[in-house]
Amino acid sequence: MDTQHPAERILLGPGPSPVSARVLRALAAPTLGHLDPQYLAIMDEVCDMLRAVFLTKNALTFPVSGTGMAGMECIAVNLVEPGDEVIVCVNGVFGGRMKDVMSRCGATVHALEAPWGETFDHEAIAAALERHPRTKVVGIVQAETSTGAHQPIAGLAEIVHRAGAMLVVDAVTSLGGHELRVDDWGIDAVYSGTQKCLGCPPGLAPVSFGERALAAMDARKAPVQSWYLDVSMLRKYYTSGGGGRVYHHTAPINMTYALREALAIVLEEGLEARWARHAAMHARLRAGLESLGIGYVPARSLHTLNCIHIPPGADDAAVRRRLLEEYGIEIGAGLGAMAGKAWRIGLMGHGATVRNVDLVLTALAAVLGRR
């Protein structure tokens, strides 16, 4: 197979999403040193832009030097230590991973489970907090990429804070595509990835920590188990301007250029316009799928990720292979409990266009023999 010339796919799976020519060009700019004044200015701008996209004033907002799961782990290792109790809401693969990651930090994890595809009532979370009054952190996934379920977050922080806990939100598949208001919603820590609705290649994980999270980190008894992700050191690089900056590790320089360009595109479009575009493309896709007789797995679907039932009689792998080979379109297979039962069609960032929606509907109809 040709390993030198990656094909021009239309990425309509669960991520990575299509990357615009503008972002790819930015990625290929000359490499600067990680302590070069110009690079530090770029990094500062990226952090400012991330604050704008997260809708937060949190000083400690920066891209972790890893992919989305490194963002999850960064928040877990810094906020959770041995002996802590946490509640993790599990209704799919990524809630399950958060449970695993927080367990590895030495916490006692109380898993609040919901069937795959469903979301959590805030009352159920309030009840779990009453059952576990020592809870330090409640972790929840806004956009469960394995099921396409869209978890309501607004209003939840009040319940969590009333119980003396912090709210941690996984926004990997929502940031830049779905409404997310870190400050207005009172979220204490949030992480995302660059390769979903931000339209950037994978390689960085934007995170943001609020005041409660900072206080919890300052009050830690145990050292952070990860050196690479230890925010007590990272913040000396990312939030100390000028001469106070302390080298920690060599950041992924060129990926930072790409993220800067991707965030510029997000802010040029405007967050609300972007959310509306993702909503409109989801509605367009949904109407087309329903006319093909294809239904959705979750009752409350994400706009950014459409998890649909594989129609009876369709050969899962063969359909996806034909879409890839004949149309250059990638859609996602089912993940975990959904393997073989669902497809996942992502409409994220640069990929959420009328052109792509109509093309994938046309291609699916053709491959399924529906026309």
Add this chain to the structure above:
Amino acid sequence: MDTQHPAERILLGPGPSPVSARVLRALAAPTLGHLDPQYLAIMDEVCDMLRAVFLTKNALTFPVSGTGMAGMECIAVNLVEPGDEVIVCVNGVFGGRMKDVMSRCGATVHALEAPWGETFDHEAIAAALERHPRTKVVGIVQAETSTGAHQPIAGLAEIVHRAGAMLVVDAVTSLGGHELRVDDWGIDAVYSGTQKCLGCPPGLAPVSFGERALAAMDARKAPVQSWYLDVSMLRKYYTSGGGGRVYHHTAPINMTYALREALAIVLEEGLEARWARHAAMHARLRAGLESLGIGYVPARSLHTLNCIHIPPGADDAAVRRRLLEEYGIEIGAGLGAMAGKAWRIGLMGHGATVRNVDLVLTALAAVLGRR
């Protein structure tokens, strides 16, 4: 400051090193999905090429999705668990970091110290192993980036293995620039970074694990504290061909293209020719520096990183700033105990050329008023 057009620096610091146009072009190729058959072929090829560059047959050889320090942490969290005893050789910043990282894994770390700039006699390591007969791992830095000291590794594994321990080597600033023979030298686990002598931007950390390391991981009692870096899961993605591959996290796709191209360039030149080029450029720089009356910090200097005394009367920051502003040349400041006392001139990968050596000598002479 202009944050949209990164300047064309000549990167002669401790890394990142200059990235060729060929590698930057590869970086900007269209983004594939991380489970696309073409991407898997690219990843397999990268792993094959890494084996060639590490001079190993180790099946478990792959790029960790983070920068160099993520590679160090990946090896530490997988090989070391609470209750283990390890010996870490500390003669600079990066040995000190390895000690810190392994401590965070719950190990009892016996630090074997040497003055900054010096290296370790193998006899001293043998004696430490006698003092600490329960030692599981000996960690050592081949290329100490903070002091420029070049640690001999050949022959050490026999001593370490005779004591029943494993040898872990930091090759961040040596891989692709200095002789390193993972199999012939019996190294059990090794990590590096892409942004030094491989000539690729930062963002990936090549690692390789040998048979002893695999057996130690299989015999673990405690779960690996990092989910992101847990090799028991990562190996199902990186070493299982075809249908057996299990998704773990979204790899940094475009960085993988860049690494493929950078490794192709290394192998086209040939490892021995590349080592010889780095040796020749070091000799050329050294002769020029000595004619300017500038001496080296370490007795046994790396070819890839030249740590030199700041001449009496020279203003550390002002000289570096003038090199950057007037010549577009980055050299490194002293790090840790060397801050304000040393400069670090890197000649790595694409940057180790006659053109760059003669230019930095000319520029230094001009800025220091030596001509």
